[in-house]
Amino acid sequence: MALRRSSIALFVVGLMLTAAAAAIKYVAVPNLSKLPADTNETALFESTLRQLDPTTFGLDSGTPITIDRSLRVVQAEGDSAILTSTAITHLPSGDATDVHTFAVSRVDFTQTTAPDGVSVEDQRGGMTMSFPKNPTTDDALVYDSVTRTAQPVTYTGTTMFAGREVHEFTGTTAAPIADPAVLGPLKAGIAVLDPSGVGSTMQREIVKTLIPALPADRIAAVERALETAPDAVPLTYTSTNRMDLAIDSHLGAPVNFTQNQTTVLNIASGDTTVPFLDLYQVRMETSDASIRMVAEKVARAERLLKIAGFWVPLVSALSGALLVVVAIVRRRPVHHG
Template sequence: MAKRHTDSSTARKSRGTGFTISGLLLVALAALTVFVIAPKLTQLPGDFTSTVTYDGESAQLDPATLQLGEPTTIDATRKVEVTKTDGSTAVIHSVSTANLPTGESVTDKTYAINRTDYQQVKGVDGVDDQAGGMVFSHVRHPSKKPFTIYDGTTDAAQKVTFVREETIKGRKAYYFEGESILPVKAEGTLETLQASVGKSMDTDGTVLPNDKVASFVSLIPGAKGDALRAAVAAAGPEIPANYISTNTTKIWIDAELGSPVKTGQDQTISLYADFGEKPYPLLDLNNLQLMADDASVARLADTAASNAFKISLVQTYVPIGLAVLGVLLLAAGAFVARPARKDDAVVEDRELVGSGR
């Protein structure tokens, strides 16, 4: 009789221990998912690559009218890929190619960014300085506060501010816009502009003949014209030339992930005569308008939706499910392993005695 009680108690304890161990393992796995697996999932993958294509128009200076000519249809691409990772740092290679009426324009840049918040990482050799501006993505769960985007043409960070909320291909997005007016500094672009202007002005493009500038300002009326003509008259035979970019950046970022789902720009590059105190615009040399095409926008939105689902699954639903199941198993273990009640044992003894054994 005693052995029977002992065997029953041992079996209960064994089952209870099994439930308890399983419950503890599931709770530990839930914690592991939250603190180890989920953070790795939100990091920029080491094999990441993405290509966005753009449609747009470009207008060039018409020498006959000294105005921008009729715009022509163009296209462009931007390919971004991770070339190297080192812990929390990723080195990304960005190549933007625009097929313009004057030929192919390529901007080739390499940046170092944090794999989690995508901010600039300083002190990495062999990369371009993005001036603190965004080059890949905003942070997850972005606010509506202004932020900066790196502009390769001017090699500077351009401020953009929140305009409104929109729905892009089913994704809630924040639309930001900003304008900058800054000197052109991009290698290749500046040299091309100087060569083109220099050819028509019989200079190297870094300076403008005084008489050519005088012809531009001679027809400007009023006090402004008088001041400019006085400035030209006081200048030497050559006046420094500036090439200024007026750029409007448009970006829609996913309200949950912070990743761009649509981007565009409207940029005009103009020739300025530099009189020292304030440069004066002489000519618009070209205008470029680009917007991510529908196929790219749809793909970016689909990718954002897929990534958001995976992150929510790993950060929220899977850990909660594991934790709840773990707690239930712990409760079951405690219930099964509890000692048998004494009154149950007494009833069993009486039944045995009454049986005549």
């Protein structure tokens, strides 16, 4: 049966458009939602730092500080990326820089295995940059670099924030401080009170002299602990950390993050650990400018994914189907007698 060449061409083009629709939806769109290899995002956090007042041994009224945080992909291989998180805290005494490196999946932003020869921090399954796309409302884990633990947060509700629908999560965790860059200076500071203990112990008599300065709800427990404590009372350092997150319900990005983290000096007696002095407290939250920036970026990304994932494949598929139908209808050439 003779077929029109134009019909054959239309048929082939129609099939190609139909195949292209599938390729766009199932290949191109997932690649668009991956963590880009050139990711370099920044955010500003407005904070208040309260420190131990050496005259009262309580926390002072607080000093406003700011924290610049950047997340940068330094290496990308396939679906894995090496991510560097840098926080620069602007203090009255100068800037302090804290850097951590993680291996994350470019697909769902969860922890993954680092390439051979690359050293990364074990985030213990906790989130370091973003929740997965279309996040659930199940309990989640968020990594805390101070304690090097993945800390649980619980869903509390869904609301509108900065023009975006967000899932809200909250959690409070107490854990030993594990980051050497944090623990070292803490011990050095306490060693000033009792050089013999190098920040790991404190003479019982020195502890007793500080009891009158303690909050009322701590005095009795400290006195009981001292009854059985050795002359060199062991010290531990813990963090009590509260986190509140507003997570975009579509793309999983943190639109807002607030944190209240208190560093506590504890005394130990046997198996008992008793809070003694609060050394520091940092309260931080995402700045209004950074909230707007994230919300606008997420909205743009969502529009792009919707166009690429729905409208472009739909138009391509419909156009392909139409061309196939036209090709079939016009398949036979017209013979003139």
